[in-house]
Amino acid sequence: MTIRSLALRSGATSAEDHRVILGALLGSAEGEALDRRSGLFHDRGTADLSGSDMTATIAPFVVAVRGASATHQGTYLVASTEAVEVELEDGPAEGDRVDIVGVVIRDDTYDDSGETKAEVRVIDPDSDETYLPLFEITVPQGATAGEGGIDWPREPGAALAQSITDRRDYTSVAGGVVRVPDTASRNQMAEVVEGTLVYVASSRNLYVREGDAWVTVAGPEHEKRRPKVVAGLVTHIVADEPAGDYFRGGALVTFEPGTFSETPAIFITGVSDVPGNLKEVTCIRRSKDGFTIRVARTNHTEFTVSWMAIERTEETIRAVKPPPQDQARDSAE
DSSP: OOSOOSSOTTOOOOHHHHHHHHHTTBOBOSSSTTOBOOEEOOOTTTTOEEEETTEEEEOOEEEEEEOOSSTTOOEEEEEEOSOEEEEOOOOOSSSOEEEEEEEEEEEHHHHOOSOEEEEEEEOOTTTOOEEEEEEEEEEOTTOOGGGTOOOOOSSTTSOOOTTEEEOOOBOOBTTSEEEESSHHHHHTOOSOOTTOEEEETTTTEEEEEETTEEEEEESHHHHHHSOOEEEEEEEEEOOOEEETTEEEEEEEEEOOTTSOSSOOEEEEEEEOSSGGGEEEEEEEEEETTEEEEEEEESSOOOEEEEEEEEOOOHHHHHHHSOOHHHHHHHHHO
8 A cells, every 4th residue: 555544534545554654753773764762662671681690681672573474564563561581592502592582573474483472582584584682691511591591681771691691672753863872872873864853862972864973962971072152341450560651551350260160262352442552462471270461551541351261172273274275385385
């Protein structure tokens, strides 16, 4: 069917129609126009792992799994409302074995599996077609419940042993922000289209996908990259120190403690009703803590100095460099 719709009185909507149309509300993936991103909807404790002996325990979660058996199979929405236990087979007699625990969809209409169900278990890549990996677990040789089993996390959300790899991927609704627990989860996201927004909970940073890179748009990391700008006015400055045929004066400007970590760039301008009497406005003794204004006038008239301090960052330094062609021209001259 080319045109699909929900909530028509005719009731002629199939399960596939529901999956395709509801899937359209999810974030897009690389590929065809109707391809949706599979993944978990992140929240605190989503699909966290724990376990004992040879049994893995997966905490509750909500997940979207895109059908992989047919072009318009659609996306399956699955909710696990309670912790699920997955029993692993004992370790092999020789060498180690790698088990991938994940969400598996069996739908006989598409995969000829003879089953129609969603479950959490060890994935069999040879027979399973639609699935989403959660954890990759190395089962040591000879591991059994009686011999200590697997080195599971002490509790849900605890650090994983080296024998366990976190394979959880995340998604969101269309146009929404994908929430992930940490930077590693962001970096392993698959099928990410340009413009995708991702919030990393551990660092409180918001990123946008630009080409093959993640660029911060908000959060602590973005604030570090954005230069601090502080400005002010110093009024009632008087030049009363004789210096030949003119007079000098000055004022001390002090920044709030911690404003700058390094000496900023200082810009100052004299504001005078009679500009001709103002010979010079400059600054000396610049530091991250402040600077000293020095002025020269032909009289003692009070006036005002406007100033601006800008933090030096890699971005601001690059911004003031001339483009390559200008550099070449300057060298030739």
